[in-house]
Amino acid sequence: MVIAWWAALLGLLLAIGLILFKVNPVYALIFGAIIGCLVGGMSLVQTTDVIVKGSSGVMGTIIRVIAAGVLAGVMMESGAANVIASNIVNHFSDRLAILALALSTMILTAVGIFIPVAVLIVAPIALEVGQKMHYSKLSLLVALSGGGKAGNIISPNPNTIAAAKGFNVELSKVMIADFIPAVVGLIVTVLLATLIKNKGSFVSPTKKFESKEEKDLPSLKTAIITPLVAVVLLLITPIGEVLNIKALSSFNLDAMYILPIAGLIGTLAMGQGKKFLSYMTNGLARMTDVVMILIGAGAIAGLVSASNLPQKVVEIVQVSGISGTFLAPIAGILMAAATASTSTGVILASNSFSKSIMEFGISGTGAAAMVHTGATVIDQLPHGNYFHVTAKAVDMQFKERMTVVFWEMLVGLSMTIVATLMYGNLF
Numbered sequence: 001m002v003i004a005w006w007a008a009l010l011g012l013l014l015a016i017g018l019i020l021f022k023v024n025p026v027y028a029l030i031f032g033a034i035i036g037c038l039v040g041g042m043s044l045v046q047t048t049d050v051i052v053k054g055s056s057g058v059m060g061t062i063i064r065v066i067a068a069g070v071l072a073g074v075m076m077e078s079g080a081a082n083v084i085a086s087n088i089v090n091h092f093s094d095r096l097a098i099l100a101l102a103l104s105t106m107i108l109t110a111v112g113i114f115i116p117v118a119v120l121i122v123a124p125i126a127l128e129v130g131q132k133m134h135y136s137k138l139s140l141l142v143a144l145s146g147g148g149k150a151g152n153i154i155s156p157n158p159n160t161i162a163a164a165k166g167f168n169v170e171l172s173k174v175m176i177a178d179f180i181p182a183v184v185g186l187i188v189t190v191l192l193a194t195l196i197k198n199k200g201s202f203v204s205p206t207k208k209f210e211s212k213e214e215k216d217l218p219s220l221k222t223a224i225i226t227p228l229v230a231v232v233l234l235l236i237t238p239i240g241e242v243l244n245i246k247a248l249s250s251f252n253l254d255a256m257y258i259l260p261i262a263g264l265i266g267t268l269a270m271g272q273g274k275k276f277l278s279y280m281t282n283g284l285a286r287m288t289d290v291v292m293i294l295i296g297a298g299a300i301a302g303l304v305s306a307s308n309l310p311q312k313v314v315e316i317v318q319v320s321g322i323s324g325t326f327l328a329p330i331a332g333i334l335m336a337a338a339t340a341s342t343s344t345g346v347i348l349a350s351n352s353f354s355k356s357i358m359e360f361g362i363s364g365t366g367a368a369a370m371v372h373t374g375a376t377v378i379d380q381l382p383h384g385n386y387f388h389v390t391a392k393a394v395d396m397q398f399k400e401r402m403t404v405v406f407w408e409m410l411v412g413l414s415m416t417i418v419a420t421l422m423y424g425n426l427f
Contacts (some may be wrong), residue, residue: 054302
């Protein structure tokens with residue numbers, strides 16, 4: 001049985017509405033999927049089948065996200081992430097402070113740290129810089145958030161894993177495809193943050209910053225081993241394909257293995273082998289919310305996939321006369337905005353519209369890149385946790401935090417435009 005498009009749309013809108021009213025996103029997504037199925041004429045048994053099938057469709061992503069928890073746990077719990085961020089900022093001159101801050105969050109997210117956590121790590125450093133250089137909080141948060149967005153699209157984070165899985169391509173290929181858009185995003189971030197450095201509120205000149213205890217932190221040389229091992233292992237296969245070296249191109253080790261291996265090697269290199277089990281436990285705990293969200297997103301994606309909504313969207317695109325290429329970034333933008341989450345937006349867009357997007361002759365890697373970058377445009381809205389976590393990180397009030405959304409949108413939009421020009425077969 002095929003569910004009518006309007007029933008699927010009703011279920012999706014209901015889920016979004018519930019999220020806006022602060023209902024737990026997991027329950028909101030599942031409830032929206034159930035209502036959409038029932039209103040569309042399905043029985044309770046058929047509805048259960050759709051929900052289970054949709055949720056099971058994201059299990060590959062979930063397994064890889066859980067594996068990523070090992071790497072994230074090692075980087076955050078060992079202090080390696082803090083060491084990397086501090087060293088980046090300290091090695092830049094005051095004149096390049098904004099670039100240093102943006103680059104710090106970009107690199108932290110690129111090596112597997114969640115973007116809100118990356119902002120939290122660099123925020124104290126940014127506030128000190130802002131106080132010293134008299135830069136506004138608006139400028140500081142744009143630098144942190146924009147840099148984080150740029151790093152987020154080239155990282156082994158849940159959103160990149162979801163984009164790769166949604167279009168059945170290797171994680172490393174999506175990371176490579178998003179590299180140039182990410183560099184453009186970094187450049188745009190620095191330009192925008194510099195442009196508005198005198199706008200908005202400023203860090204209080206009397207604010208005191210606590211000095212951090214550094215005796216238990218790893219050295220920079222050992223701190224970078226975890227991300228370095230992960231990147232090298234992820235790039236072996238793509239490099240082998242480019243150089244036509246069969247031994248490398250057939251390596252094909254999945255991220256499910258690579259990320260935990262990198263975490264273990266990095267832990268041993270830092271001399272923290274005895275703490276590896278606790279790093280794993282804490283890393284998994286940090287992934288729990290993401291995994292639950294993915295299950296909910298899978299449920300609503302199951303509803304959309306069981307309906308003719310994707311076909312209706314394709315018909316609208318064809319009738320409007322615009323290139324079908326734009327379906328990929330538009331799907332990413334709308335789904336991420338609806339859920340205020342990059343990962344959830346990518347899951348919904350790729351699982352629900354992948355077949356329709358591919359019908360326009362776009363490669364899987366290109367489609368994944370466009371959906372992925374599109375999901376960074378307006379995923380920082382108030383009904384998501386990122387908005388509030390980042391506001392608290394720099395002690396910013398709600399009204400001023402809303403002004404940051406516009407500048408963040410420009411960063412995401414710049415990356416989306418570049419990705420669409422590169423992979424959209426527009427010429």
